[in-house]
Amino acid sequence: MTTATKVPVKPLGDRIVVQPLEAEQTTASGLVIPDTAKEKPQEGRVLAVGPGNWDEDGDKRIPLDVKEGDVVLYSKYGGTEVKYGGEEYLVLSARDVLAIIEK
Numbered sequence: 001m002t003t004a005t006k007v008p009v010k011p012l013g014d015r016i017v018v019q020p021l022e023a024e025q026t027t028a029s030g031l032v033i034p035d036t037a038k039e040k041p042q043e044g045r046v047l048a049v050g051p052g053n054w055d056e057d058g059d060k061r062i063p064l065d066v067k068e069g070d071v072v073l074y075s076k077y078g079g080t081e082v083k084y085g086g087e088e089y090l091v092l093s094a095r096d097v098l099a100i101i102e103k
Contacts (some may be wrong), residue, residue, distance in 0.1 A: 009084055011050035016066060018044035018074065019087075043101065044090060046070045049078050071101045072076040 011017050021043045046068055052061040066072060078096030082089045 005090070007008070007047045007050065009082065009091070011048055011087060013050050014031060014053045014062075014064060016046055016064065016092050016097070018072065018079070018090045018092055019047050020090055042076055043071065043073055045083045046094040047089070048074055058078040066070065066094070066097055068101060071103065072097050073099045073101055 007017055009017050046066050049066060049068055051062055052063045054060070055062055074090075074092055075096045075098060079090045079092035082091055
C-alpha cells in the first residue's frame, strides 16, 4: 500500500477501506447543526483497495474502479465500521460505492 496514511488494515477481494469525511457543521444559511442532528457521512477517502474478485473461470482478478486517494460517495448504511489503533475506518464492498467525487 502506498498511501499518505499507512493503514494497518488490508482489505480482501472487492473490499475497500474508507476514512469517512466529516459532515458539514453548518447549513447554507449559516445555522449550526448540533451533533445529535447530524446525518451519518456518506463521503470518504479511500485508504486501501483489495485486489478484486476472481473472474468466472478463476483465472484472473477483476480490478476495482476506485484507487487509493479517491474521494467516494457510498451507500448510507453500507459497509462495516471498524476501530483499529484509535482510528475509525469503514470497510465497504465495491458495490456500496456509488460514485467517485472529482474535485
